[in-house]
Amino acid sequence: MIVPLTPTPKPLMLGIENFNIDNFMGQALGWLKWPTLLGLVFSAVAFVVAAYYIIQYTKGFFSGRKIQKSWKFILWGVFIMAIAEIGEMLAFYEWPLPGFIEVNFLLVIPHALGGLLIGLGAYFLYKEVTS
Numbered sequence: 001m002i003v004p005l006t007p008t009p010k011p012l013m014l015g016i017e018n019f020n021i022d023n024f025m026g027q028a029l030g031w032l033k034w035p036t037l038l039g040l041v042f043s044a045v046a047f048v049v050a051a052y053y054i055i056q057y058t059k060g061f062f063s064g065r066k067i068q069k070s071w072k073f074i075l076w077g078v079f080i081m082a083i084a085e086i087g088e089m090l091a092f093y094e095w096p097l098p099g100f101i102e103v104n105f106l107l108v109i110p111h112a113l114g115g116l117l118i119g120l121g122a123y124f125l126y127k128e129v130t131s
Contacts, residue, residue, distance in 0.1 A: 010123075012094055015099030040088070040089040040092070041089065047078065048082045048085075048086070051081075051082040068121065070122070070124035072130055073117045073124060077116070077118035079118075080110055080117065081110075084114055087107065091107060
């Protein structure tokens with residue numbers, strides 16, 4: 001028996017299907033759609049730019065020398081926060097009604113991890129300066 005091939009829909013780039021600036025987490029925004037979108041884009045861009053400049057600063061300042069543990073924590077914390085901000089911007093629009101697992105594991109945990117790394121880096125930097 002020959003089974004005819006059924007055409008499969010072409011997968012969307014990045015898997016984004018429900019992106020709609022009129023709705024945020026399943027709620028209609030009305031006139032707040034543009035301030036919300038601009039705020040999320042600004043936040044994501046700010047973290048990406050900060051991560052880029054921290055990497056450039058680290059390359060120039062520590063050129064050839066050992067990078068302190070404190071600065072590595074801060075660098076990785078900002079990098080993880082940049083990824084988390086991009087994910088947050090896309091996720092709130094993409095998931096009409098996010099559930100507990102999506103919100104906690106895909107949004108809260110990366111933000112908490114990035115914040116923890118930045119905090120640890122600041123603590124170790126304080127210890128390096130005061131000792």
